[in-house]
Amino acid sequence: MSEPLVVVKDLVKTFVSSKGLLSPKRYVHAVTDVSFTIHPKETFALVGESGCGKSTTGRLVTRLLHPDAGQVIFDGTDITNYTVNQMRPLRSNMQMVFQDPYGSLNPRIKIEDLVAEPLKIHTNLSAEERRKVVYELLEVVGLRTEHADRYPHEFSGGQRQRIGIARALSVRPKLIVADEPVSALDVSIQAQVLNLLKELQQKYELTYLFISHDLSVVEMIADKIGVMYLGKLVESAPKEELYSNPLHPYTKALLSAVPIPDPTHKRNRIILKGDLPSPVYPPSGCMFHTRCPNCTEQCKVEKPALREVSKDHFVACPYV
Amino acid sequence: MSEEKGALTVPQEEQALAPRQSRVKAFFIKFLGRKTAVVAACFIILLVIIAFLAPVLQPFDPATPDYDAILSPPNAKHLFGTDEYGRDILSRLLAGSRLSLSVSLSSVTLGAGLGAVLGILAGYYGGWLDSLIMRTADVLLAFPDILLAIAIVAVIGPGLSNVIIAVAVFSIPSFARIMRSSTLTVKQSLYVEAARSIGATNRSIMWKHIFPGTVASIIVNFTMRIGTAILAAASLSFLGFGAKPTEPDWGAMLSTGRNYLGVAPHIVYFSGGIIFLTVLAFNLLGDGLRDTLDPKIQ
Numbered sequence: 172m173s174e175p176l177v178v179v180k181d182l183v184k185t186f187v188s189s190k191g192l193l194s195p196k197r198y199v200h201a202v203t204d205v206s207f208t209i210h211p212k213e214t215f216a217l218v219g220e221s222g223c224g225k226s227t228t229g230r231l232v233t234r235l236l237h238p239d240a241g242q243v244i245f246d247g248t249d250i251t252n253y254t255v256n257q258m259r260p261l262r263s264n265m266q267m268v269f270q271d272p273y274g275s276l277n278p279r280i281k282i283e284d285l286v287a288e289p290l291k292i293h294t295n296l297s298a299e300e301r302r303k304v305v306y307e308l309l310e311v312v313g314l315r316t317e318h319a320d321r322y323p324h325e326f327s328g329g330q331r332q333r334i335g336i337a338r339a340l341s342v343r344p345k346l347i348v349a350d351e352p353v354s355a356l357d358v359s360i361q362a363q364v365l366n367l368l369k370e371l372q373q374k375y376e377l378t379y380l381f382i383s384h385d386l387s388v389v390e391m392i393a394d395k396i397g398v399m400y401l402g403k404l405v406e407s408a409p410k411e412e413l414y415s416n417p418l419h420p421y422t423k424a425l426l427s428a429v430p431i432p433d434p435t436h437k438r439n440r441i442i443l444k445g446d447l448p449s450p451v452y453p454p455s456g457c458m459f460h461t462r463c464p465n466c467t468e469q470c471k472v473e474k475p476a477l478r479e480v481s482k483d484h485f486v487a488c489p490y491v
Numbered sequence: 492m493s494e495e496k497g498a499l500t501v502p503q504e505e506q507a508l509a510p511r512q513s514r515v516k517a518f519f520i521k522f523l524g525r526k527t528a529v530v531a532a533c534f535i536i537l538l539v540i541i542a543f544l545a546p547v548l549q550p551f552d553p554a555t556p557d558y559d560a561i562l563s564p565p566n567a568k569h570l571f572g573t574d575e576y577g578r579d580i581l582s583r584l585l586a587g588s589r590l591s592l593s594v595s596l597s598s599v600t601l602g603a604g605l606g607a608v609l610g611i612l613a614g615y616y617g618g619w620l621d622s623l624i625m626r627t628a629d630v631l632l633a634f635p636d637i638l639l640a641i642a643i644v645a646v647i648g649p650g651l652s653n654v655i656i657a658v659a660v661f662s663i664p665s666f667a668r669i670m671r672s673s674t675l676t677v678k679q680s681l682y683v684e685a686a687r688s689i690g691a692t693n694r695s696i697m698w699k700h701i702f703p704g705t706v707a708s709i710i711v712n713f714t715m716r717i718g719t720a721i722l723a724a725a726s727l728s729f730l731g732f733g734a735k736p737t738e739p740d741w742g743a744m745l746s747t748g749r750n751y752l753g754v755a756p757h758i759v760y761f762s763g764g765i766i767f768l769t770v771l772a773f774n775l776l777g778d779g780l781r782d783t784l785d786p787k788i789q
Contacts, residue, residue: 269681277703278682279703
């Protein structure tokens with residue numbers, strides 16, 4: 172097996188939220204002890220409900236946020252405590268694609284300059300050379316060269332996401348962190364963008380950290396999947412293994428909620444009781460015990476650790 | 492780049508977008524659609540032309556008194572009447588356009604430039620720099636504008652260039668404040684985070700990504716401050732700190748004309764009217780420019 176491109180060890184991130192000068196500070200436990208590795212040319216998907224810390228994890232990996240504890244190792248280098256200036260040259264190897272294609276492109280900058288911006292920062296190409304690269308990239312992502320002269324608002328959501336992808340690709344990164352790249356798009360367009368991402372992965376040997384809440388999207392693109400719940404990784408396994416043999420009760424419930432396009436198919440849905448607990452006051456013991464159908468007294472006290480049940484299949488539940 | 496190019500996926504969503512003109516042409520076509528702004532722009536251009544051609548256009552010497560026609564109302568000889576020394580008001584207004592426009596434009600430009608830089612630094616970096624800049628701005632804002640200007644002129648001495656500096660200084664806090672709040676808004680936007688994720692430097696984020704998003708509010712404030720600047724410069728002139736009494740200055744004319752409101756209201760009408768129209772024109776032009784510069788407004 173090749174050297175892993177990304178190694179994340181026991182990552183912790185807590186945000187401080189305070190309602191006023193006199194009220195006590197509150198801590199939002201966004202990410203707690205998350206560990207995973209991503210190998211080159213692999214797609215690792217993080218799934219979970221909104222607010223479970225998957226986007227925060229993505230931003231910790233690209234070091235847009237600074238972790239409170241834990242380690243981020245990228246391409247063999249420990250970048251956990253890199254400063255903004257130390258990170259800058261590394262950013263040509265790790266790019267992001269954002270969820271909202273309407274907000275992530277500056278409305279006042281032309282497509283050509285948007286796509287060329289990473290090149291301007293990370294390479295010494297002349298303006299002419301940059302333009303050539305931009306034209307090529309636009310064609311690669313399925314746009315036309317004459318689109319270079321336009322502004323973001325002249326494009327549809329899917330086209331904008333293609334622009335975002337072209338921008339991320341411009342410096343030929345090793346890793347692309349795609350934070351819900353298709354969830355703002357129509358289902359038909361989602362498939363196009365996902366296909367594009369897959370084709371680009373093969374063509375440019377990309378590694379993806381793919382963040383999504385949509386299990387049908389993840390099924391299409393991922394090689395390995397990590398399921399997050401309230402800031403914790405509860406299960407991680409290769410895709411086929413996870414879909415055929417989900418072990419954690421939360422993963423089972425999630426998978427049972429995936430719609431199947433067959434009206435005659437009877438689904439055995441596992442309906443979870445109660446609401447998602449607040450990450451400000453996370454439950455004791457196992458994070459999931461408040462909603463778990465198999466909860467025992469022990470679950471309320473003991474924090475289950477991630478353990479390997481079969482090859483590459485990790486679960487944080489002692490009863491499976 | 493690899494050799495094998497060509498579209499990998501042919502997207503169905505892609506339709507041909509309308510052919511487009513050059514940016515400058517597009518700007519003018521959009522701007523010309525805003526009739527009030529066009530009228531305002533024409534008025535300002537006319538004022539500038541008048542300012543340049545004032546010595547040729549003026550029917551009388553603006554500084555020569557005519558003691559036979561003191562405070563005379565508008566008539567065939569003096570179209571706008573005369574002031575308390577019998578000086579022709581039309582000539583003085585034409586000549587005064589030079590002084591008023593140059594003083595107000597240069598002082599507000601200076602103030603806007605400094606204020607914008609300070610505001611964007613305060614908003615972007617936050618922390619102690621923010622506190623330092625904004626608390627200083629608060630102190631300056633706590634003074635009434637004119638009192639502050641008088642204090643500054645009292646320190647650095649009278650004269651027109653010092654009036655420009657004084658008016659610029661009291662314009663700084665309002666620009667800094669507006670710039671800071673716009674910066675805080677734009678700083679939260681996803682595209683700034685995206686810029687950070689590709690490794691853009693702070694300077695490039697500030698000037699390429701944040702600044703263009705704040706120009707609209709700066710333009711609007713700029714046009715508002717022109718009016719204040721004209722009045723402030725005028726007040727300083729009236730108090731003897733700026734333009735000399737013999738020099739024609741709109742504000743100074745308005746201030747002195749106030750004393751003759753009962754017997755010769757035309758002095759105030761004409762000098763006040765021209766200030767009013769100038770300020771209005773700058774405001775309307777600012778509104779029009781703001782809409783034209785916003786790519787989201789068609």
